[in-house]
Amino acid sequence: MSAVLRRSGDSVFRILGPIEIEGPAGPVWVTPGRQQVVLALLLMEANQVVSTDQIVDTLWNQLPPDTARTQVQICVSRLRKKLADAGVDLPIVTRMPGYQLLLGGNTLDSHVFAGKLAEAGVLVKEGRAAEAASLLRSAVALWRGPCLSGLPNPALRARALRLDEDLLTATEDYLELELELGRHHQIVGEVTRLVHEHPMRERLRAVLMLALHRAGRPGEALEAFRTGRHLLVEELGLEPGERLRLLESAILAGDTIGGRAEPGPPAPPPAPSFERPRQLPADTADFIGNEALIRTAEAVLVGGDRRAVGVVVVIGRPGSGKTTVAAHIGHRVADRFPDGQLYCDLRGTREEPTAAADVLGRFLLALGIPGTVIPMGLDERVEMYRTLMAERRTLVVLDDASAESQVIPLLPGSNTCAVLVTSRSRLTGVPGARQVEVEVFDAAQSLDLLGRVIGAERVAREPEAAAALVRTVGGLPLALRIIAARLAARPHWSLASMVHRLASERHRLDELAHGEMTIRASLSLTHNGMDRRSRTLFGLLGLAEGPELPGWVAGAVLDDDSRYPSDLLEPLVDVQMLDVTTVERTGEFRYRYQDIVRLFALEKLNAEVSPDMRRRAVERLLGGWLALAEQAHRAIYGGDYAVLHGTALRWLPPSTYVQQVAADPLEWLDGEQANLCAAISQAADAGFDEACWDLAVTAATLFESHGYLDDWEKTHEKALQATRAAGNARGTAAVLSSLGTLHINRGQITRAHEALTTALATFQELDDPRGLALCRRDLGLLARWAGDDDEALVLYADAMRDLDRAKDLVGRGIVLTHQTDILCRRGRTDEATAQLLEAIMIFEGAGYRNGIPHALRRIGQVQVRAGKHQDALVTFTRVLGMVRESRDVIGEGHLLRNLGEVNARLGQDREAKAYFELALAARERIMDLVGAAAIRVDLAPVLARLGDSNRASELVLHAVQIFGDRGMERERVAAEEALTVLTAGR
Structure with a gap:
């Protein structure tokens, strides 16, 4: 079901034409001038943060007054009140560095328009042209004039022009689709009007020419070309583009032109290349580390004269920043490994470390091998993994390894690859590994980091207190970052007061000399400074066992149904008790504890929260995952x-x-x-x-x-x-x-x-x-x-x-x-x-x-059995496009083979050969040796008919060997019989 403009809180919003808001009681009038401009800008960027600077530039261009930012605040405040008084549910929230208008559902006409375009694109790919054309017409019908017409603001007009261009493109799309559907008579009048309104758009003119030609009016089609050529030459000094010139030639030659407004079938999509995973964790913007250590690691990883895979093991105690260092090194050398970077947390410090076979399964999937092809045993997975990596330049990062047995099976066999490992132990049993140890920060590094977080001027004002603070936290990066974040959040605190607080805590906690005790003291200090709700959330969030968590988890563990549960997490992020990252696909924030922080959270939780409350929180957490997974299945x-x-x-x-x-x-x-x-x-x-x-x-x-x-x-x-x-x-x-x-x-x-x-x-x-x-x-x-x-x-x-x-x-x-x-x-x-x-x-x-696609492929197979080979060819070609669109590599292999078979039945051996070879390459790319062997047997007689009997025999011999090695006796016998036929035919 396509999206329709609907009310949210009895309100709808329109920018595709004059700006309009319809509230519960009818149209809402917004004061012309700045309020309308700000509202229009926020609606154009709905759900995105619009900076105050951007609003200032839009309102005043290059000459803003000194009070511009204050005037923006006043304008937004009045706009909020205006909308609230009219009963319009349109939250405008303050989000650094500006404002964010939060709009859900299909309440804004431009969002509905974009949704219809996307859905129409899917319908086109599925071959449902009539539905796509109808959907595009309904999308265009949402427009009531030029976008934001009536607002003479130059900056807004420039933004609106992008949407106006989308309108014309969508119009051209449905007109071309309707041409495919044979509706040339019905659209001639409409296209004539559009060409008159937009005489320089060559695509529209091409649609008009083709519609006239197919309507039996070739003279008028040629006249449309000549008119367009005259305009282009007179106005721009340019000749018409290739599309128009080809159409003119085809019309003059009396050719029958079908389909879209450009002659000739589109080229088939290229077969996808192998996967290049990019799995490195994010680098740290204010990274501080031992440059000599980093250069040593880089030399091992990218050195050009090594004969074996380069392996670096980064070792260090808890909280020393091993993972941060490894991620930084990985990003520094990433461009030397163009075939990708693989990453896995081996969970060596957890109760159940990740098994090497499981890691290999993940890596093989990331490298493009379908799960159905991945072997069960560890040895077979190692063999497949090393075969795939043999000719690639890939970096493998293995975080938190517990023992050599986790790492050794994950080492590629090729010197074109490199491996970066982090561990708390010295993995001396890893062949050829260079051990580099991450030490705690020295005084200079610690002061540098402190200055970057809280400001160098603040450190300079209290040099003795800063030095004492660095000594107190022991130079551990994690502990230092937590204390620095606490100070940054409280600019009125002196460094001396923080030293005093740490000293007081030391009397009540374990010795703060080194290791985990230092971190526990720092975490306790930060934890005690949080409000009660944040402390409860801090503990309950530790119950979630996933690696990185979405913001809704906070609402689940607290049973809080607010619209933005991630806001509950911000106090924890502010004091660095919780790390935040961004999902590149969606821009969504994700949250995670460092391992030691999570252990501390659970320690506090068990002491402060009842077992019944903890159990109910886990039940809601699981209920959240279940509800969303259920929604995904339904979709x-x-x-x-x-x-x-x-x-x-x-x-x-x-x-x-x-x-x-x-x-x-x-x-x-x-x-x-x-x-x-x-x-x-x-x-x-x-x-x-x-x-x-x-x-x-x-x-x-x-x-x-x-x-x-x-x-x-x-x-x-x-x-x-x-x-x-x-x-x-x-x-x-x-x-x-x-x-x-x-x-x-x-x-x-x-x-x-x-x-x-x-x-x-x-x-x-x-x-x-x-x-x-x-x-x-x-x-x-x-x-x-x-x-x-x-x-x-x-x-x-x-x-x-x-x-x-x-x-x-x-x-x-x-x-x-x-x-x-x-x-x-x-x-x-x-x-x-x-x-x-x-x-x-x-x-x-x-x-x-x-x-x-599965049902359509079956229809193609039925058509083959019924002798309707041309129909089958059309069906298989259509389904091939569908499986390629969904990146179904197994389905692609099946369809390419089907196309080879039907072309062979039609006696089109050259086309059959091309499809069989593509199918063979698809199978070999995912290392499906049995599937590849079956295609070799299919390809062999085609090659023989084309005169390449030697290669045909070689292919079948290879298949016989594969079937024999795997005990597939029936397939082996059939392949040997095919070989006998080939030999007899020479």
Whole structure:
């Protein structure tokens, strides 16, 4: 459903034309002049911070009065009052360095316009031109004149021109789409008017020429060209562009021109290159460190004469800044590693350090290998990882390693790569590693850092107190930063008073001589200075076990439903008890504790907060993750389809977070992968079995779509332990059913059958229709693989009856798609096509876009079996564009192979060869050796017909070897038979 302009608090806002506000009681009149200009600027930049300087420049251009900033404050204050008096819900909040107008939902016409354009782009890519054209027309209809017309402000007008240009582009887009749909007669009049209004826009003139030509009026089409050429030459001294000249030539030649207003089909999109991950943590702007140490590390990492991989181990005690130093070094040398930087926190100081096999799984995914292709064993993963890294220049950063056994499997084999490790231990067993030790700051470095944070003048005023303060905190960077931040937040405090406070604390805490004791004293001092609510939040936030947390978590642990829960965290950020980073994709703030600070938070929490309060906070935290994951699944599938849910508490975060999930649910799931896995594990450990299994099976949407099979297995094994320990029969069955799907993805037939049949028995006892349907759907697939089509059809029929009982439309569409493979093999192609069309209608109606490419590909396969090869060619080409758009590399390989097959059937061997070779490259890129071997067998006869018999034989020999090595006897025999045919044909 496309966005429509709707009321929020009975108010709507319009800038696409004269500026208008409609409040609960009707139109709201805003005083012309500065108030209108400020309001227009804030609406143009809705939800973004607009600096006071920017407002001043907009109001006064280059000559602002001395009181400009004060006048801006007065103007904003009056604007707030004006809107509030009219009952308009439009918060204008103060955000350094200016103001932010907070606007949610589809309440601003320019936001609705942009949303419609984006949705139309998706429809175009899906081949739904008529819907896209209609949507674009509705977007253009939102305009009531030029953007911000009636406001003669030059700075605003320059901004408005960008939107006016978007209007013309959208108009041209829908006109070209309607040309594709054969509506040339209907649009001629409209395009003629637009060309008259915008005579220099060549794209509009091209649409007019093509519409006239296709309407049987070639003379008028050529006249439109000549008129445009005359204008361009007379006004600008330029000849028409290539598009217009080609159209003129085609019309003169009497060619039939179809499609858009430029002749010739678009070039196919290039195959994607290999992934270049950029995973380094952020660098520190005010970094201070040992330059000699950094240069030593750089020399090892980028040295040109080494024969093996360069390895540097950065060691140091807690709080010494090892991670900060490693991140800084990584950024300094990043340009020497153009193929990317991999990063992983090995959690060596945690109770369960990250296993090397898990790290390799993450790295292989980041390097572009789909989860279904990643091998299970550590040795096989090491082999694949080192093969991928052999010809790349990549930096690997391994943070917080506990032992050599964590690091050694993660070392690339090539001297083109380098590895940077941090650890509290001397990892002398890592081959060829250079150990560099991060010392605490000396007096000069400490004073330098202190001066950068609180100001060099302040340090200079109290040199003795500054030196005493540095000695007191022991030179530990973390402790020094906390104290400096405290002083920076309180400019009226003297450095001597801070020294006195630290001295007083030392009498009540452990010795402040070195190590963790220094940090605990500093943290205690800061903690005691916070208000009660912030201290409670500080402790409760430590319950969250994810690596980096979104702001809504603060609201969940406090059970605070305010619109901006991240504001609750700002006091903790101000005193550096909490670190803040920014997510590059969304600009959203994320928060995290340093490990020692989190331990301190939990220590304080256990002493100050009751176990019952802590348990309720964890339940709300898990409920927040569950509610958002559920929203993501709904956005992907169009509702609660093809998934089981339980009765655990849901805690819904503010609407801004829900909107972020709905905007791109798979991207949100991917960004929260580590947090979701941590939440599932925490739910199991805390005894929340219902939340645990529900969150695990809901997160399987992410695990399956992105190939995170290791996370799928680990989270589900954890959930299985929790449900079995709690005697939760339905939860156990739900997890087993999802594990069955996982085993199918891995080709583990026996394990899949065992898990699914066990789950099926429980669902039969519970008479749970959705659970029964999910199990029978997957058991039907196993029956197909076993060659028992009759049993599969029985299971599919039962599954659809169960789905109808559960009112699960999308689940029904999925089963319809599955069973058409059997119908097609039995020659029932008309029936198969009808079922696939029904499935597509279901998917489109529900909004489950991921199912459409699968069903369309099946239609292409049905068309091949029915001998409709040209139709199949069109279908496969369309689906190829869809899977490339979604970066589905496995689907791309399938479609390229399908296109090779259908071109070969059509006798178009050169085209078949090109597609098979692209398919082969796609399979080799993700190291799917078996899939690549199958394509080699397909490619060989095409090469033989083109006269390259030697290469054909080589390809099949390679495939025979791959199939033999993996014990795939049936495939090996078929490949040997193909080789015999090739040899006999020479």
